[in-house]
Amino acid sequence: MSADDSNDDGVQEDVRERLEETAEGLDARLVDLLSWILDTETRARIYVYLREHPHATSEEIADGTGLYPSTVREALAALHEEGKVTRGKRESGGAGNNPYEYDAMPPAELVGSIVEEVQEELNTVFNLDSLLGGETPNSSPVTINVSEDDTRQDDRDD
Incomplete structure (x- = not known):
């Protein structure tokens, strides 16, 4: 095993631990299944966060999951393109940019998609x-x- 392999294992284990913390109370098999359905544990973690916190922005997701903002934005773009999350502009009364807010598709639709x-x-x-x-x-x-x-x-x- 190379040093890179052991480093990758450490990163994967760290992501798994954080996903399990985010999805507290979820059975480990369910977390593994979501990771399989959504291709990565990072995407599974974002999905779980969005099911718990609808209408969240990418910044809120990054803060809530501990993932890097760029990682969250990249994963959200892919999930949106695949139709697994929806997005819309957050309404605000003030001037300035209105960020996108995201929602994850219901679990039944997620299963139906595969x-x-x-x-x-x-x-x-x-x-x-x-x-x-x-x-x-x-x-x-x-x-x-x-x-x-x-x-x-x-x-x-x-």
Whole structure:
């Protein structure tokens, strides 16, 4: 392991610790899952902060998460481009610049945004033997449905 590898591990561990502090009370598996869905722990940390503090500016997010302001601005730009956060100008009565304020999409929408990709990947694994044999897979047995409706549990009990 090189010195750079150990330094990267230290940085990642520091980010993980700060994310877990920000998301106090969240199960560690949930934090890992959010990091996977959003690509990085930094983006997960920003998402959690925005769910706890809607209409926050990039400066407020940086202060609240302990992340560098430039890191927050870069991550917010990417999350906004992907549609995972929305932004609008903060209204103020005074003169001067009105900063953007950000909101994170609801968790159900976040999950819904990745379902198709996860479903395709699971079907690829399911059809691995066909792919290894050079055959074109002819089935997609994995189907993922996302619903906020709690009656789905009742349907499974029948």
